Amino acid sequence: MKLKLDRSLKTPLYLQIRDQIGQLILSQQLSPGYRLPPERKLAAQLGVNRTTIVNAYHELAADGLIQSHVGRGSMVCIHPTMNQDRIPIQPVSWQNYYSSQAERMHNPVLASILDEISEEDQISFALGAPAGEYYPLKELNEICKAMMHAGNWQAFAYGPTIGHLPLREYLADWLRLRGIKTQAQNILITSGSQQGLDLLTKIFLEPGDFIVMEEPSFLGAIGVFKTAGAHILTIPLDEEGIRTDILEQILSRRRPKFIYTLPTFQNPTGTTMSLARRHELLKLAYQFHVPIIEDDPYSELYYEQGPFPSLKSLDEHEHVIYLGTFSKMLLPGLRLGWCVAPTTVLEQLSLAKQHVDLHTSTTTQWIMTDFCNQGMLDQHLSLVRNQYKRQRDIMADTLTEFSPPGLSWVLPSGGYYLWCELPPGINATSLLRKAAEKKVSFVPGNAFHIHSGGKNLIRLCFCHHTEATIREGIYRLCTAISELLNQPSQGRPAHRHHYRETLV
Numbered sequence: 001m002k003l004k005l006d007r008s009l010k011t012p013l014y015l016q017i018r019d020q021i022g023q024l025i026l027s028q029q030l031s032p033g034y035r036l037p038p039e040r041k042l043a044a045q046l047g048v049n050r051t052t053i054v055n056a057y058h059e060l061a062a063d064g065l066i067q068s069h070v071g072r073g074s075m076v077c078i079h080p081t082m083n084q085d086r087i088p089i090q091p092v093s094w095q096n097y098y099s100s101q102a103e104r105m106h107n108p109v110l111a112s113i114l115d116e117i118s119e120e121d122q123i124s125f126a127l128g129a130p131a132g133e134y135y136p137l138k139e140l141n142e143i144c145k146a147m148m149h150a151g152n153w154q155a156f157a158y159g160p161t162i163g164h165l166p167l168r169e170y171l172a173d174w175l176r177l178r179g180i181k182t183q184a185q186n187i188l189i190t191s192g193s194q195q196g197l198d199l200l201t202k203i204f205l206e207p208g209d210f211i212v213m214e215e216p217s218f219l220g221a222i223g224v225f226k227t228a229g230a231h232i233l234t235i236p237l238d239e240e241g242i243r244t245d246i247l248e249q250i251l252s253r254r255r256p257k258f259i260y261t262l263p264t265f266q267n268p269t270g271t272t273m274s275l276a277r278r279h280e281l282l283k284l285a286y287q288f289h290v291p292i293i294e295d296d297p298y299s300e301l302y303y304e305q306g307p308f309p310s311l312k313s314l315d316e317h318e319h320v321i322y323l324g325t326f327s328k329m330l331l332p333g334l335r336l337g338w339c340v341a342p343t344t345v346l347e348q349l350s351l352a353k354q355h356v357d358l359h360t361s362t363t364t365q366w367i368m369t370d371f372c373n374q375g376m377l378d379q380h381l382s383l384v385r386n387q388y389k390r391q392r393d394i395m396a397d398t399l400t401e402f403s404p405p406g407l408s409w410v411l412p413s414g415g416y417y418l419w420c421e422l423p424p425g426i427n428a429t430s431l432l433r434k435a436a437e438k439k440v441s442f443v444p445g446n447a448f449h450i451h452s453g454g455k456n457l458i459r460l461c462f463c464h465h466t467e468a469t470i471r472e473g474i475y476r477l478c479t480a481i482s483e484l485l486n487q488p489s490q491g492r493p494a495h496r497h498h499y500r501e502t503l504v
């Protein structure tokens with residue numbers, strides 16, 4: 001590849017290099033796959049600075065003519081096609097147009113959990129979803145039929161961004177019964193609580209802001225906060241929830257925008273914050289002027305004593321923003337959640353939501369309003385509390401029956417998940433591969449960590465499948481663990497099969 005630079009021209013050197021290499025590619029003198037000389041080498045050859053070559057290659061990549069990979073150098077891409085006017089049409093290299101925010105979007109775990117649903121024969125303990133068998137389809141069918149019959153066209157029209165008033169009124173009453181002093185005008189209906197998290201992030205976070213969250217924590221929240229470019233300060237959990245002693249040290253040094261917490265039946269650990277810890281957390285929030293985002297999808301699913309008072313219900317000074325959802329207690333497909341916030345925050349959130357989707361589906365809000373007003377939500381909760389408790393116990397009993405020594409888990413007193421520690425030497429990612437051969441899956445613990453932890457932990461959801469399938473899936477999983485343990489160079493057999501008691 002021969003290039004000639006003319007230093008007497010006004011055209012900068014990097015553009016001369018770009019144009020000459022570009023010409024060689026467009027005239028097909030350089031074929032696809034041709035490896036361009038390393039930047040340093042070409043710089044020496046042409047007697048220019050290395051940055052000149054870096055800039056030239058960058059331009060060529062932006063034009064879609066070359067692709068650069070760290071460690072592999074830069075290669076000529078496919079030849080551009082010519083159109084009728086013999087103008088070369090280059091493929092658009094879309095990545096070069098992405099915003100820095102798009103480049104921070106990276107959550108392959110969540111995407112693969114959702115993709116897996118359609119795979120036949122697969123027993124997924126990964127997906128945190130309610131069992132389809134319990135969806136109240138008959139009742140929903142009656143509601144939809146009645147709605148159509150009555151000619152309620154408004155249920156299919158645009159609606160207010162803040163949400164359908166009768167649904168917000170129902171929720172205000174329902175939350176007041178749970179100690180949360182609120183009213184309809186402080187409730188925003190969201191498209192699932194995932195949207196609530198996204199909207200809160202949009203209105204509060206700039207890249208570089210600090211936030212605090214528990215580690216491990218909900219991977220959907222980690223993804224949103226990382227995409228926003230937040231610096232995440234992590235606080236470990238113990239049996240009583242977030243370690244407020246460590247939080248206090250952090251808050252005395254940093255000023256996070258908010259603390260994100262899951263106090264009840266935490267995802268993924270199942271931990272429930274003690275009452276004393278809830279009060280300590282609120283005290284710290286008041287002392288250091290840090291708002292709290294309380295994410296509470298699971299608190300109605302208690303299998304021993306309950307319900308636990310939410311942080312929001314204990315908050316005397318409007319420091320807590322509260323997220324709720326129908327996804328876990330009823331069904332996720334209607335995509336209905338809500339956010340309770342002080343008036344000014346709610347107005348800002350509504351503005352943000354307007355730009356995202358105008359409002360949550362009117363139709364699903366109308367359906368849910370009728371469902372709730374006919375008393376069916378509370379009926380449904382009684383049903384699923386019984387069923388999920390049985391499923392939790394079946395999963396734990398089957399693990400006791402089949403698990404190889406060294407596996408331990410936490411039996412949660414509510415929620416969706418068993419959080420298991422693998423026998424020493426077994427890595428969750430290797431196990432996932434082995435388990436895939438047996439058509440069973442889970443989420444490896446590292447997905448819930450911001451730092452490098454969780455490699456020997458896995459999360460199993462016991463709500464999504466009914467009893468026989470849970471037994472089959474756990475049998476497959478335990479077989480996969482045993483096979484890994486029996487492989488030479490894999491885990492050291494442990495001598496004790498221990499069982500950690502319920503965390504409350």
Ligand SMILES: Cc1ncc(COP(=O)(O)O)c(C=O)c1O
Pocket residue numbers: 128191192193194195218220262267295297324325326327332336337
């Ligand atoms: C803690 C937590 N927050 C939010 C969500 C998102 O739920 P939704 O379906 O309401 O968007 C989940 C779902 O797994 C969750 O576990």
